[in-house]
Amino acid sequence: MGKTVKKQRPVNLDLSTIRFPVTAVSSILHRVSGVITFVAVGILLWLLGLSLSSPEGFLQASAVMDSFFVKFIMWGILTALAYHAASGIRHMLMDFGYLAETMAVGRRSAYFAMGLTVVLSILAGVFVW
Numbered sequence: 627m628g629k630t631v632k633k634q635r636p637v638n639l640d641l642s643t644i645r646f647p648v649t650a651v652s653s654i655l656h657r658v659s660g661v662i663t664f665v666a667v668g669i670l671l672w673l674l675g676l677s678l679s680s681p682e683g684f685l686q687a688s689a690v691m692d693s694f695f696v697k698f699i700m701w702g703i704l705t706a707l708a709y710h711a712a713s714g715i716r717h718m719l720m721d722f723g724y725l726a727e728t729m730a731v732g733r734r735s736a737y738f739a740m741g742l743t744v745v746l747s748i749l750a751g752v753f754v755w
Contacts, residue, residue, distance in 0.1 A: 649729070649732045651736075652713060652716075652736035655709060656714070656717075659709045662703065663706055666707070673691075697755060700754050701747075701754045704746075704747070704753070704754065705743065708742075709739070712739040712743050715739075720732075
């Protein structure tokens with residue numbers, strides 16, 4: 627019989643001890659914000675349809691928006707949309723060659739997109755409440 631090859635396997639599988647680079651976190655958040663935005667389209671279209679259906683529908687939609695929970699959801703949707711837009715613009719600038727595709731520029735632009743999202747999120751909170 628032939629020799630068996632001993633395979634080297636990872637020893638540490640505890641994901642909480644692994645530190646992802648900011649570029650990886652940015653990429654993951656961009657995908658998550660895209661999914662949130664996609665799901666939110668259904669919620670927003672339902673609310674828009676309700677508000678445009680009749681004067682009573684508008685009052686119902688206004689009553690729905692008075693809830694703290696719904697305002698919090700709306701703030702989350704706007705925050706996800708802001709991040710998705712900021713990160714998407716960042717990716718397009720890289721794709722079109724306006725930002726260099728180096729690790730340093732990627733790191734700085736990821737931090738910038740996250741910082742811009744914090745500012746836009748605060749503005750969205752002011753707008754919703």
